[in-house]
Structure formats: C-alpha cells, structure tokens
Amino acid sequence: MIGISKRHAVVISIMMLIALDHILRISSYLSGKLYDYYYSYFSDFVLPFGFYFLLCVAERQLPIFKHWGVKSAIVFLLPSIAETCQYFGIPILGSTFDPVDYLMYAFGALSAILIDTQVFSRVFGFWNTDQKA
Numbered sequence: 001m002i003g004i005s006k007r008h009a010v011v012i013s014i015m016m017l018i019a020l021d022h023i024l025r026i027s028s029y030l031s032g033k034l035y036d037y038y039y040s041y042f043s044d045f046v047l048p049f050g051f052y053f054l055l056c057v058a059e060r061q062l063p064i065f066k067h068w069g070v071k072s073a074i075v076f077l078l079p080s081i082a083e084t085c086q087y088f089g090i091p092i093l094g095s096t097f098d099p100v101d102y103l104m105y106a107f108g109a110l111s112a113i114l115i116d117t118q119v120f121s122r123v124f125g126f127w128n129t130d131q132k133a
Contacts, residue, residue, distance in 0.1 A: 006126045011053045018050045041104045048075040048108030068117055072109040079105045
C-alpha cells in the first residue's frame, strides 16, 4: 500500500464500520427491547473498542501504547471518568448516568484486547511485526 501500512488499513476499516453504523442509524431498523438496548449501550461498547485500535496506530510514535494493558486501561478509564462526572451532575459526553455503561466500556475494551491479541495476531501476519518496523 502506498502511504499507509496494512495495520493502518485494518484500523481505518474498523473505524469506517463504526462510523457507517452511526451514519446509517442501524438502530432505526430495530424495535422494542432490542432497540432500547442497542440505543442505550451499543456506542458504549463500540467506541472504546474503536479507540483501542486507534491507539494501536499510535504505537510506533508512542511506544507506551504497545502493551495491550495500557491501551485497555485508557479506553476504559476515560469514558468511566466521564460517566462518574455524569453521576455528580457534570455533563461530559452525555448527561444521564447509567451504571451499566461501565460494564459496556469494559466489554468494549476486553473485546478489543481479544481481537488484537488472539485474532489479528493470528490472522494477519503483519499485525505484530508491523508495529516494530
């Protein structure tokens, strides 16, 4: 590829899928409880997931991000801090406190870890070696 690595292309694809979901408003095709769950929690799951992979792109410039634990801590803690602020009436990235959001942030981060370390590292031969180049 010209200008970007294969690793970057994978991350861009992930981010495009997340953006496409939000643009196409997939939730509008759902109804009942499924709509409620999707509307309430999908972004809480998928945004930490996507942010984790954005940090994967930054690994070459900021080596601290090479360890999955650092990336997952960041993508969990940042929205959790915003959620805690909502609890205290400080509207950061929203205004409604929901304790289940913490669980969704954790699921998003854990899913990203699993995809990064167990799937991409096995499926894409360039995934782990490309970050060291």
